[in-house]
Amino acid sequence: MNRKKWKGNLLLLLTALIWGAAFVAQSAGMEQNGPFTFNTIRMILGGIVLIPCIALFDKMRHVRLGWRSEDKNLWVGGCLCGVALFTGATLQQFGIQYTSAGKAGFITALYVIFVPLCRLFAGKRPGKLLWGSVALAAAGMYLLCMDGSLALSKGDVLVLLGAFGFTAHILIIDHFSQKVDGVRMSCIQFFVAGALSLVCMFLFEAPSVPAILSAWAPILYAGFLSCGVAYTLQVVAQKDTDPTVASLILCLESVFAVLFGWLLLGETLSMKELLGCILMFVAIVLAQFA
DSSP states (O other): OHHHHHHHHHOOOOOOOHHHHHHHHHHTTTTTSSHHHHHHHHHHHHHHHHHHHHHHHHHHHTOOOOOTTTTTHHHHHHHHHHHHHHHHHHHHHHHHSSSSHHHHHHHHHTTTHHHHHHHHTTTTTOOOHHHHHHHHHHHHHHHHHHOOOOOOOHHHHHHHHHHHHHHHHHHHHHHHTTTSOHHHHHHHHHHHHHHHHHHHHHHHHOHHHHHHHHHHHHHHHHIIIIIIIHHHHHHHHHGOOOOHHHHHHHHHHHHHOOOOHHHHEEEEEEEEHHHHHHHHHHHHHHHHHH
C-alpha cells in the first residue's frame, strides 16, 4: 500500500474515532431539542468553522481557488452531499427515538455492506477477500451492538433508511472528491444540510433559545468536531482510498462508541462485545490486503 493510502486510511480512522465519541454528544443534545433543531445548529456550525480553514489552506498552498459559479462539479457535489447528509442524519436522529442505541448502531453501520453492493450494480466487482472483510465486519457489528433480536420496529426502519442516506453520501464523495477541493465541497454540504434542517425546524418544531443554550457543549462538539472536522477529514481522505475500504474503516465508529462509553461512562464490555471488536479490526486488516 502506498503512502497516500496509508495517510487516507489513518485520517478515516480518526474520523471514526470522533464520530464514536459524538454518540454521547448526540444523545445529550437531544434531551431538550428536537432532531431538526439539533441538526440545524450543528450543520451550520460545521460550515462556519470551515470558512477560516479554507482561507488558511489557500494561504499555505499559495493559491486562491475561489468559489466560481461555473465550477459545476464543486457546487453539484456539495449540494448532493448536503442532501444525502441531511437525509441520513435526519432519519438516524428520528430513529434513535424509537429504537435501542445498539440496534441503531448496527443498522446504521450496514452501509459497510450497502457500499460494495451499490458498486456491484455499477459494474465494479469487489474481490473475494474484500467481500470476506465485509462479512466479518457485519458479524463483528452484530456481536458488538445487537442483543439477539432482529425484529424491525418503526425506529429500526427509519435508521435503516438513514443508512442508505449515508451510503449515498460515501459514494457521492467518492465520485466528486477527485475533481474538486474537498474542504470547499464539505463546507457547501454543511450549509445545504443546515438549510434543509432549518426549514424543517420551523415547520415541525418549536425551537427554544434556553433549550439550545442548555445543550451548548454537545452541540459545539457535534458541530465543530463531528461535522466541521470529521466530515471534512472523510472528504479529504477518500481521495486516496477505495470507498468500500473507507466504509469498513468508518464503521469502526461503533467500536469507538463502546470504548468511549467504557472510558468515560464506566460501561463494561462483555466477551461477546470484545469478540465483535476483534472481528471488526480483523476485517479492516483484510481489507488493506484486498
